[in-house]
Structure formats: structure tokens, C-alpha cells
Amino acid sequence: MTATLEAPLNAHTVTELDALESESIFVFREVAAEFERPVVLFSGGKDSIVMLHLARKAFAPAGVPFTLLHVDTGHNFPEVLAYRDNVVEQLGLRLEVASVEDYIADGRLRERSDGTRNQLQTVPLLDAINQHRFDAVFGGGRRDEERARAKERIFSLRDEFGQWDPRNQRPELWSLYNGKHKPGEHVRVFPLSNWTELDVWNYIAREEIPLPSIYYAHERDVFERDGMLLAVGPYSQPRDGETVAPRTVRYRTVGDMSCTGAVSSDATTAAEVVVEVAASTITERGATRADDRASEAAMEDRKREGYF
Amino acid sequence: MSSPLNRQLLRLATAGSVDDGKSTLVGRLLHDCKAILADQIAHVKTVSEARGGDFDFALLTDGLRAEREQGITIDVAYRYFATDKRSFILADCPGHVQYTRNTVTGASTADVVIILVDARHGVLEQTRRHLAVAGLLRVPHVVLAVNKIDLVDYDESVYTGIAKEVGQLADQLGIADLKTIPVSALVGDNIVTRSENTAWYDGPALLEVLENANGRTDISGRALRFPVQYVIRPQTDDEYRDYRGYSGTVASGTVSVGDDVIVLPAGRRTTVSGIDRAVVSATATAVAERPSAVAGEAVTVRLADNLDVARGSVIVAADSSPGTRRELSATVAWLSERPLTVGARLLIKHTTTTAQAIVTKIAGVLDLDTLGVIDAAGLDLNDIGKVQLKIAAPLAADPYSSNNITGSFLLIDAHDGWTLAAGMIDDEEGELL
Numbered sequence: 001m002t003a004t005l006e007a008p009l010n011a012h013t014v015t016e017l018d019a020l021e022s023e024s025i026f027v028f029r030e031v032a033a034e035f036e037r038p039v040v041l042f043s044g045g046k047d048s049i050v051m052l053h054l055a056r057k058a059f060a061p062a063g064v065p066f067t068l069l070h071v072d073t074g075h076n077f078p079e080v081l082a083y084r085d086n087v088v089e090q091l092g093l094r095l096e097v098a099s100v101e102d103y104i105a106d107g108r109l110r111e112r113s114d115g116t117r118n119q120l121q122t123v124p125l126l127d128a129i130n131q132h133r134f135d136a137v138f139g140g141g142r143r144d145e146e147r148a149r150a151k152e153r154i155f156s157l158r159d160e161f162g163q164w165d166p167r168n169q170r171p172e173l174w175s176l177y178n179g180k181h182k183p184g185e186h187v188r189v190f191p192l193s194n195w196t197e198l199d200v201w202n203y204i205a206r207e208e209i210p211l212p213s214i215y216y217a218h219e220r221d222v223f224e225r226d227g228m229l230l231a232v233g234p235y236s237q238p239r240d241g242e243t244v245a246p247r248t249v250r251y252r253t254v255g256d257m258s259c260t261g262a263v264s265s266d267a268t269t270a271a272e273v274v275v276e277v278a279a280s281t282i283t284e285r286g287a288t289r290a291d292d293r294a295s296e297a298a299m300e301d302r303k304r305e306g307y308f
Numbered sequence: 309m310s311s312p313l314n315r316q317l318l319r320l321a322t323a324g325s326v327d328d329g330k331s332t333l334v335g336r337l338l339h340d341c342k343a344i345l346a347d348q349i350a351h352v353k354t355v356s357e358a359r360g361g362d363f364d365f366a367l368l369t370d371g372l373r374a375e376r377e378q379g380i381t382i383d384v385a386y387r388y389f390a391t392d393k394r395s396f397i398l399a400d401c402p403g404h405v406q407y408t409r410n411t412v413t414g415a416s417t418a419d420v421v422i423i424l425v426d427a428r429h430g431v432l433e434q435t436r437r438h439l440a441v442a443g444l445l446r447v448p449h450v451v452l453a454v455n456k457i458d459l460v461d462y463d464e465s466v467y468t469g470i471a472k473e474v475g476q477l478a479d480q481l482g483i484a485d486l487k488t489i490p491v492s493a494l495v496g497d498n499i500v501t502r503s504e505n506t507a508w509y510d511g512p513a514l515l516e517v518l519e520n521a522n523g524r525t526d527i528s529g530r531a532l533r534f535p536v537q538y539v540i541r542p543q544t545d546d547e548y549r550d551y552r553g554y555s556g557t558v559a560s561g562t563v564s565v566g567d568d569v570i571v572l573p574a575g576r577r578t579t580v581s582g583i584d585r586a587v588v589s590a591t592a593t594a595v596a597e598r599p600s601a602v603a604g605e606a607v608t609v610r611l612a613d614n615l616d617v618a619r620g621s622v623i624v625a626a627d628s629s630p631g632t633r634r635e636l637s638a639t640v641a642w643l644s645e646r647p648l649t650v651g652a653r654l655l656i657k658h659t660t661t662t663a664q665a666i667v668t669k670i671a672g673v674l675d676l677d678t679l680g681v682i683d684a685a686g687l688d689l690n691d692i693g694k695v696q697l698k699i700a701a702p703l704a705a706d707p708y709s710s711n712n713i714t715g716s717f718l719l720i721d722a723h724d725g726w727t728l729a730a731g732m733i734d735d736e737e738g739e740l741l
């Protein structure tokens with residue numbers, strides 16, 4: 001009954017990673033051609049690094065025709081900041097930084113009671129978009145990360161207030177991406193929408209893309225909180241009853257250092273991480289992000305307000 | 309062992325009337341393929357229990373607050389899973405008529421559409437609408453899943469009745485490849501493994517069908533179409549000082565160095581002098597030449613002659629140029645609450661060209677009861693209609709039946725940028741419907 005469907009792979013078959021790469025490159029080129037002031041959100045995390053790699057491929061041998069924007073929580077892993085600055089310098093890119101720290105210092109934002117800052121990024125992000133009149137904003141979000149992200153278009157319209165309306169998204173047909181928007185509105189663009197965590201790691205391995213060292217196994221003093229391993233550092237100290245011990249860990253995501261957890265790991269290369277991720281029984285965010293556990297629709301609520 | 313390095317991607321979408329079990333089927337498929345990790349299962353368990361119910365598979369995809377409150381799917385959820393044979397992108401679409409635009413979104417890129425029918429209710433208006441959409445979009449494979457077979461006591465005659473009715477509709481709609489499977493998404497019958505409960509059914513389980521389906525009919529065997537997206541001119545002081553390349557994704561066919569090509573709309577002939585792919589390292593951004601590229605690949609093409617080539621140009625095989633046209637007959641799925649009337653001025657987005665368009669004629673609308681085309685003065689939300697357009701710029705267009713990229717377009721509201729319709733260009737000789 002299924003015989004008529006059988007089709008062996010042949011030399012002309014575009015494989016999964018190549019198909020994903022081509023889809024992302026197509027998206028970058030559409031934006032470069034149709035928008036006036038695009039910007040790439042660049043945190044120094046693996047998804048934004050892969051995004052930048054793909055952007056470079058889209059325009060080679062010319063350089064990337066976009067500015068980079070980092071919304072800096074002030075709670076950074078030093079290795080990630082160093083990586084960011086090094087990339088910017090080596091590739092001669094332009095980097096804008098929107099600093100949560102500055103907003104707290106002058107009272108425009110108030111520190112949250114739990115001291116974490118991922119949530120505080122929305123206002124500096126939206127201000128930077130307005131100030132620079134960015135009309136397309138590339139984010140490294142993937143649909144496999146989280147259930148609200150799973151619902152988002154590749155070209156996702158934001159109103160004047162930066163808000164996302166998940167109940168009223170534009171249709172998005174074939175690969176005809178519609179970037180039209182009114183003055184004051186902007187479009188969030190997600191070139192990695194269809195990539196999974198495993199695709200990203202396979203791609204990093206295949207393309208030999210350098211990453212900040214915290215993505216690979218290293219020894220670090222950590223303590224356990226909410227089932228996560230948190231690093232001892234300037235922004236996160238153990239509370240009473242939490243004991244500190246050295247462990248061999250790596251990070252699956254990087255964000256605000258005070259609420260991003262590490263996982264136990266011996267993987268020292270991308271190929272070894274691929275093996276670990278493939279065998280993992282917990283999702284990337286489930287394992288490492290305290291802020292996403294807050295409520296049933298924590299991410300949706302943040303995204304509605306204009307978060308990444 | 310397969311990996312993303314040698315595996316092919318297959319894109320699936322669900323369709324069918326509201327509550328027929330699409331999200332439950334997707335959740336069940338992911339669950340039984342072990343694609344749901346422990347924290348997601350724990351989350352769904354907690355939420356299901358808080359609502360006082362059993363484990364609700366639909367919560368694996370119905371992730372929006374409003375969806376959970378109303379117990380329906382509003383917009384497409386994309387999920388990803390892989391088996392040893394291949395990897396899948398799964399688009400779980402809504403059934404409610406109000407959200408048809410989202411179902412068309414999910415189905416437009418699908419290689420396989422799984423249409424669900426509730427065995428108790430049979431074929432409903434939304435079933436017919438979604439079948440028509442799948443036929444119109446020329447989705448290569450359609451699978452009819454007669455669901456909730458557990459609720460009709462696994463009665464074979466119920467299944468055969470629905471299978472027969474849908475088979476006739478599929479014939480009328482030109483759906484060439486239809487497979488039919490009795491399933492229970494809730495219980496898991498015939499989803500990943502064949503079920504004893506339907507001993508009378510000797511066909512494959514759903515997963516077997518999906519694993520063996522091929523992707524979009526191999527469009528690398530067709531005539532070359534290469535819409536230019538962006539011109540690459542580094543203008544740097546190195547070996548690329550005089551580089552000029554036309555970047556884009558091969559829409560169909562194969563492009564090889566030395567090919568005779570025509571650049572549309574100008575109609576100039578030239579030869580492909582180079583095909584480049586990026587090679588980037590931590591510090592260097594360069595390109596490497598390759599002999600050819602096939603449909604789906606993003607590359608940069610160089611041409612032997614210095615012609616006027618820009619975004620909107622389409623590079624085509626010299627021996628099978630589609631030419632250009634300023635008038636189109638097309639079938640459109642109207643996705644907006646603003647009705648369409650004759651004389652409307654809109655924007656058309658076709659490959660990499662956006663131009664003004666005027667609707668010169670509305671030739672009719674699809675009647676879902678008879679699947680015939682009847683007269684209509686205008687198109688309303690969710691109508692599938694036939695229109696004629698006059699366009700302000702020449703388009704290098706093919707019929708949708710021969711090329712789903714150069715044969716498709718969007719209609720856009722010029723004032724606020726909203727996407728109003730999905731369009732498919734009719735065959736010259738005949739009608740698509």
C-alpha cells in the first residue's frame with residue numbers, strides 16, 4: 001500500500017541541515033532586501049552565534065549588512081562578553097548595547113525582588129528599537145524551545161508598543177515572507193525557527209563554529225536550587241542550607257547568570273555535546289531556566305509585552 | 309544510525325474540523341515516538357490534573373493561554389521529532405473556521421497533510437474546506453485519519469463509509485495520493501504501531517506512512533527558475549573587489565556553470581559563469597566555487613555578461629523560459645475579513661517582486677457542497693475563488709501546477725500591509741478547480 005511512496009535518498013536530496021541552513025539564509029537575504037534598518041540581537045549565546053554564522057554565509061564574500069544589538073543584563077558570564085567583543089572586533093561589526101544596569105542605576109527600572117534580570121530586558125530592548133528606528137529585529141528564538149515560541153511566525157509583527165498578538169498573527173504562506181508594516185511597527189524575524197537544539201549542535205560541530213568555553217564541560221563551584229546547578233558568583237550566592245561543591249558542568253543556554261543553571265556533563269567537544277543532547281531526558285529550558293517555570297504562560301506573557 | 313547530516317526533512321500538517329482530534333493525534337504521535345521529554349510530560353500532567361481530567365495530549369501543542377482556556381487550537385504549533393528513518397516538522401493546525409488562515413499557513417509548506425474526521429460525525433463542512441485547501445495547494449500526500457474509532461466500537465463499516473466519501477471528494481479535487489487509516493488518537497490505535505482493535509484493517513500505521521512518504525515532488529528535475537533575492541557586491545580592497553553575484557535559492561531545476569540562461573523580465577540571454585557557496589571561518593568570509601546547485605539550495609550565481617540584474621529578476625533556463633505576464637488568472641484563498649470586490653487595488657508579492665495589482669474580474673467562488681464554481685460578486689473570509697488580476701510590473705510566472713514557487717503569490721493590503729490572500733496561478737489551458 002505504501003510502495004508508491006518509497007523514495008530512496010539520492011545525491012540530489014537536500015539533507016536536514018542543508019535544508020535548514022538554506023531556509024535561514026533565504027530569510028536573511030529577504031530582510032536585507034526589504035527592510036531599511038535591520039538589527040541582529042546578539043547575546044554571545046550559541047543560538048545568536050549560529051545566527052551570525054548564517055548571516056555571514058548569506059552575504060559572503062561581502063560582510064554582514066546589519067548592526068548587532070546586545071541587551072545586556074549586567075549579569076553576564078565573563079567568557080560570553082569576551083567572546084562577543086572578540087567577534088565584533090574580528091569581523092569589523094557594529095555593536096549597540098542596551099544596558100539593563102543603566103536603567104536600574106537611573107531609576108527607569110527597578111531591580112526585582114529575586115534579583116534576576118531576564119525579564120527586565122524588554123524595556124531597554126524596545127527603547128533601543130525606537131531610538132535606532134530598527135524595522136527588522138532578528139532573534140535567535142527556536143520554536144522547539146517553548147510552547148509560546150512554537151506558535152510564532154518566522155516574520156512576526158510587533159505593534160507600536162512592541163506587543164505581539166498571538167491571536168491575530170498574519171498568515172505566512174510558502175516562503176513568501178511579508179515584511180510590510182506601518183511606521184512605528186517593526187517585525188521580529190526568527191531565522192532559526194525550525195531548528196532544534198540538536199540541529200544547532202550538529203551544525204556547530206559540522207561547521208566547527210567556536211563557542212564561549214562555558215558551553216563545554218569545565219569545573220565550577222556550584223550549588224543546587226530548584227533542581228538546577230547555579231554557579232557561585234557575584235550575582236548568585238548560596239542561601240542557608242545550600243551547599244557549594246565543585247562539579248564538572250556545562251551550560252545549555254546562557255542568560256542572566258543568577259538564574260541560568262548548568263548541567264552535569266563531561267562533553268568537551270561539540271560532537272560530544274550532540275551525543276548528550278540526543279540522550280537528554282529534559283528540555284533545554286526545563287533544565288536551565290528558572291524564569292520560565294514561573295507560570296503556565298510565563299513566556300507568552302513576556303512575549304506579548306515585547307520580549308525576544 | 310541516521311543523523312541530520314544525511315536525513316531528509318518531511319513537513320507535516322494536520323487539518324480537519326474542530327475537535328476532531330488533531331492536537332491529540334500530534335501529542336500522541338510525539339509521545340509514542342518518545343519525542344516528549346520528562347519536564348514537558350510533567351507539565352502536561354500537572355495542568356491536566358489541575359483541570360480535573362486525564363492526561364490531555366492536546367496540551368503538548370495547545371500552548372497559548374487562550375487555547376487552554378477555550379480547549380481549541382487557535383494558531384499553528386510547530387513541533388519537531390525524528391525517527392531512525394527521518395526527521396519531521398509537524399504543524400498542528402486549528403480546525404475552527406475562524407482560524408482557517410492559520411490552517412492554510414500550516415498546510416502551504418506541507419509535504420503531507422493529515423486530515424482528521426471524527427468517526428461519529430463524519431465529513432463536515434470544515435473537512436471539505438480543508439480537503440479543498442489541500443487539493444488547491446497541491447500538497448503531495450494526503451492522509452485521511454478516521455479518528456475516535458474507539459467511540460464507534462471499532463466498527464469497520466463506519467470507517468469504510470467515511471473513507472469512501474472522502475475518496476470521492478479527493479477525486480473531485482484532484483488529490484492524487486490519498487491514504488486512509490482508522491485511528492484513535494486518544495488510545496493510540498494505528499498511530500505508531502498497528503492495533504489489534506482494528507483487526508479488519510490490514511494497512512500500515514500512521515507513522516509507517518509518514519516515514520515512507522517522499523517530500524515535495526523532486527523539483528530539481530524541472531526547468532531552472534532562480535529568483536534573485538539580493539545582489540552581492542563586496543566592494544572591498546581584496547580579491548573580491550570586482551565581485552558581483554546574484555544571491556537566491558534555486559526554486560526549481562538545477563543550475564550549472566556554463567548553462568545558457570535568460571534573465572527575466574528583461575529577457576536577456578547570458579551564461580552562468582560561476583556558482584558560489586559561502587565558506588566562513590572565525591576570521592575569514594570567502595566563497596568557494598561549485599559546479600552546480602539544485603532546488604532548495606541557497607547560493608550565489610555569477611553571470612558572464614554585465615546585465616541589469618536586480619532583486620525581482622528571475623534567471624531561467626534559456627530553453628524553457630516562462631516569459632513574463634502582466635495579467636493573471638488565479639485561484640485565491642481569501643483570508644481576510646475585508647471582502648474582495650472587483651476593482652480593488654492591492655499589492656501582489658510574487659517571488660522577489662512586489663507590485664501593484666488591480667482585480668479585474670471575480671470569476672466565481674467554490675461551492676463547498678458541490679465542489680463546483682458558482683458566480684459571485686465578491687469574496688468573503690475563507691472563500692476560495694477565481695480571480696483575474698492586472699499587474700503593474702511584468703512577472704516571470706508559471707502555473708502553480710508546475711511550480712509552487714513561481715506559481716504562487718500573496719495579495720497584500722497596501723495601507724496596512726496585511727496579508728489578504730494566498731494565490732495560485734491557473735494553468736493556461738484549463739482551470740485549476
Ligand SMILES: Nc1nc2c(ncn2[C@@H]2O[C@H](COP(=O)(O)OP(=O)(O)OP(=O)(O)O)[C@@H](O)[C@H]2O)c(=O)[nH]1
Pocket residue numbers: 324325326327328329330331332333366379380381382401402403404455456457458459491492493494495
Ligand atoms: N475517545 C476519543 N477521544 C478523542 C480522540 N481524539 C481526540 N479525542 C478528544 O476530542 C477532544 C478534542 O480533541 P483535540 O485534539 O483538542 O481536537 P482538535 O482537532 O485539535 O481541535 P481544534 O484544534 O480546536 O480544531 C478532546 O477532548 C480529546 O480528548 C480519540 O481518538 N478518541
Ligand SMILES: [Mg+2]
Pocket residue numbers: 330331332366370380381400401402403
Ligand atoms: Mg487542536
